[in-house]
Amino acid sequence: MKILVIIPCYNESENIAKVVRRLRETCPAADYVVVNDCSTDKSVQVLKAEGCNYLDLPVNLGIGGGVQCGYRYAVEHGYDVTVQMDGDGQHDPAYLQAVIAPVLAGHLDMCIGSRFITKEGFQTSFMRRVGIRFLSSLLHVLTGCKVLDVTSGYRACGKALTARFAQCYAQDYPEPEAILRAVCEGYKVGEVPVVMAERQGGKSSINALKSVYYMVKVSLSLVIYRLCFTKKDKRRNEA
Known part of the structure; x- marks a missing residue:
């Protein structure tokens, strides 16, 4: 089984070498x-100095577009399982086998590494936890699928879902939207416990004001996507 770890990187010169x-x-x-x-910092120079395997995008696509490039790379090179892992040092590769195991066994199409099952390690800020709980409840209402850590970027996908995401992937803040799309299209999604660390260096792109914007935007996006998918499914059944 060929496994590819996709590491999105935007201004992670302080972290990316240690992550790799x-x-x-x-x-x-x-x-x-x-x-x-x-990246506008020295990330490319660090990647070159470390001899890393990397893609250097000609234009800034945002987190969704960057991850989708990774999925396209995986499809073109025939990988069986893809794993998303952040470039800021929060995701521990020691848990990689635990995250991919349900996918390798065929039990799940997407397995998410969740910090909220055992509640060990860095749990993020109080306000972000409130927002994550809200999005988790909203996804449960919309799909019936219960995922605690809906914003976790530590996740593995099987070959079929990798191919789907290579074709179409949410752009701005894609983690919750990717779960919704996968469940609506009949893929099996679940999570396993992992322990995450606090960002190892640099600065997060999401501040307090952006967190509010994130909540509103993602919530509306999830509801609209679910309504559109329901209408599309109804038309398909009527045809």
Whole structure:
């Protein structure tokens, strides 16, 4: 089984070398590709100096577009399982096998590494936890699927879902929307416990004001997508 770890990177010069080194040491059998999304810091120089396998995007596509490039890369190179892992050092590659195991076994099409099952390690800020709980409840209402850590970027996908995401993937803040799309299209989604760390360096792109914008935008997007999918499914059944 060929496994590819997709690492999106935007201004992660302080973290990306350590992330890649730790992944290489912990999971030498897994391949990886760093997707540099037009970083304005020294990320590219670091990637070159480390001899990393990376894609250097010609224009900034945002997190969704960057991850989708990784999925396209996986399809073109025939990978069986893809794993998303953030470039800021929060995701521990020691849990990679636990995240991919349900996908390899055929139990899930997408398995999410969740910090909220055992509640160990870094739990993020109080306000973000409130927002995540709200989005988790909203997704449960819309799909019937219960996922606690809906914004976790630590997730594995099987070959079929990888191919689907290579064709179509949410752009701005894609983690909750990707879950909704997968469940609505009949893919099996679940989660396993992982322990995450706090960002190892640099600065998050999501501040307090953006968190409010994120909540409103993603909530509306989830509801609209679910309504559109329901109408499309109804037309298909009538035909």
